[in-house]
Structure formats: structure tokens, C-alpha cells
Amino acid sequence: MNKRVIKAMAAVVVILMMLSLSAAYAAGELKIFVDDVMLETEVPPVIINGRTMIPVRAVSEAADCEVQWDEEQKKISISAPHRAQPLMYMYLDNPIVNLYVYNAETMETAVDQVEADAAPVLVNGRTMVPLRFIAETMGFEVEWNEAEGAVYLGSGPELTAAGGYDDNTQFPPYAEYTEAYVLEGDPGEYISARTAALILALDILPEKYTDVNSEGKFKITLTGLSDVGGEECYMFTVEGENGDILYYVVSYTQQVTEILG
Structure with missing residues (x-):
């Protein structure tokens, strides 16, 4: 399931693209708001092929989720409080995201694989993930304001209802x-x-x-x-x-x- 991409030239091209786009969209130009509060990130968000990429910890912690990084497997796991298993996990440079899905009828949890619109990548030592896909999967409502150069995340029903508790909460x-x-x-x-x-x-x-x-x-x-x-x-x-x-x-x-x- 873990597919590592070890192609040096391709990695260099991706990093150069991100650095050039980062210069075009410097910190403070591309803004992200969570429930109308501006989100501060250690690494500025960047846009690649029309996709907004953001540090995974920034958007996860905004939803009170935790992030774990497995260096050996290049694996990113995102967990919510009081969950028996992660919400999802993914691998660096791989667009396939593994989602944990609970079945209320069988009371069992299975892993469902979906393809995100962009793969996680590294920039300046930070793991960047596609903002819209990750945010919507967590339960945010996402709105892009091109005139302001800003992305607005609103806590959707899954995040606001009962503090985010659901059938997966233990x-x-x-x-x-x-x-x-x-x-x-x-x-x-x-x-x-x-x-x-x-x-x-x-x-x-x-x-x-x-x-x-x-x-x-x-x-x-x-x-x-x-x-x-x-x-x-x-x-x-x-x-x-x-x-x-x-x-x-x-x-x-x-x-x-x-x-x-």
C-alpha cells in the first residue's frame, strides 16, 4: 500500500515549482481563515496546479485533530480526540488516502481508499497536503475568495454537532x-x-x-x-x-x- 517515489529529478522539479509559487504567493498573500479567524502557519500555503497546499498540522489542529509522522514509511496519520483509530492516513508523494469508515449496522470499521486531488509533498521540511480535500474530509466547509486571495474554512455540521462526537467516538x-x-x-x-x-x-x-x-x-x-x-x-x-x-x-x-x- 505504501508506494515511495524515489525519483530525484522529479522531486527536484516539484520542489522548484513549490518554491517559485511560494515566491508568487508569499506568506500573508494567500490567507486562510478558520471560522473567520486567520490561521497562522509556519510555512506559507502555496498553490500547485490550481490546488492550495497547506501544512498538514495547521489544518488538522484547527479541527482539534492530531498528526503522527512515520519517518520510515513516510506515513501521515490524522486522528481525532476519543477515536479508536485514525480518521485517515496517507503517504508522502502518493495521492491515495485511506479513510476509516464506520458501519453503524455491523458496528465495524473498514478502510476506504480514495484518491485526493494532489499528493502530500514536502516543502521546507513541512508536509503539505491539499487543503480542500483534507478540510472537507474533516468536516469543514471550504470557500475560495479569489478577489481576496483567501480561503475560508467554516465548521460544518460534522464538526459543530456535539463537539464533533459521532459513531466513531469512543x-x-x-x-x-x-x-x-x-x-x-x-x-x-x-x-x-x-x-x-x-x-x-x-x-x-x-x-x-x-x-x-x-x-x-x-x-x-x-x-x-x-x-x-x-x-x-x-x-x-x-x-x-x-x-x-x-x-x-x-x-x-x-x-x-x-x-x-
Whole structure:
């Protein structure tokens, strides 16, 4: 799967192209904004064959993702928080990107290979990747403003919904999720019960307990549905090994309310 390109002359040509384009689009000329905040990069973005290339760490960290580099394989892995496996991985000078795709029906994850519009390359010691492909794969909405010489990245639904939690997100070691209530139907565009439970596990419990990892395991149980303040909500019981029993409702629109028992 790892195809190394070791053609010195081709590499030199690519680097010269990038350096010349970098001079044409100096730092500060080609601007990138993430949710209207200008993104600072150690290496200026460049345009190659009409494709905007950006340091992989810059766009990944803007989505709260982490990047790992395997020097031996020239492999780049991009991971999101609380994921059991990377979002994707790719190889230097190879346009094939390997995406991890979760199947909710089989509860299994498979690798899907797709071809990006440009291969990752090195410039000034930094790995540059095609901005639009990587950003859209992460969940950003991408808009190019030619008049301003700027690219605007907006946090799309996959990034903004429930802090980016989805069916690939794993529960932390201190939380166990069960369902004592059988749900009927699909919440549609709203969050699922599992995602609502993730909000409790990853957002609420760490706020409630200073060191949640030392408190033992919490059992988060879906107990039903309820209408609270005109909003449909999931009902949960959170039971800790320390004896605490907490009650929460999480609305389809991610509003969390603690209910006194």
C-alpha cells in the first residue's frame, strides 16, 4: 500500500515549482481563515496546479485533530480526540488516502481508499497536503475568495454537532453506556442517544468531578424520552461507583439539564 517515489529529478522539479509559487504567493498573500479567524502557519500555503497546499498540522489542529509522522514509511496519520483509530492516513508523494469508515449496522470499521486531488509533498521540511480535500474530509466547509486571495474554512455540521462526537467516538475508560429504554425511529438531523451520552461522559462528568479518572467507572443509562421546555430530550441516569446517582436530560439540540432526584 505504501508506494515511495524515489525519483530525484522529479522531486527536484516539484520542489522548484513549490518554491517559485511560494515566491508568487508569499506568506500573508494567500490567507486562510478558520471560522473567520486567520490561521497562522509556519510555512506559507502555496498553490500547485490550481490546488492550495497547506501544512498538514495547521489544518488538522484547527479541527482539534492530531498528526503522527512515520519517518520510515513516510506515513501521515490524522486522528481525532476519543477515536479508536485514525480518521485517515496517507503517504508522502502518493495521492491515495485511506479513510476509516464506520458501519453503524455491523458496528465495524473498514478502510476506504480514495484518491485526493494532489499528493502530500514536502516543502521546507513541512508536509503539505491539499487543503480542500483534507478540510472537507474533516468536516469543514471550504470557500475560495479569489478577489481576496483567501480561503475560508467554516465548521460544518460534522464538526459543530456535539463537539464533533459521532459513531466513531469512543467512550472514555471511566464511562460505560447502556440502554434500558428501546428507542423507536430515527432522530433525523438531531443527535443520537449514544452521542447524547458521549456529551455527558466527555463534557459533563469532567466538569462535575475534578479528577474523573480516579472516581471509578460511571454507568450512563438511557432510561427514556421526555419533553422538557418544549424540546424532545433523552433521559439518563448516571451512577458512579462512589455511590453518586445523577439524573440528566439531553435535548436533541444538545442542551444538557441536571434533574434533581
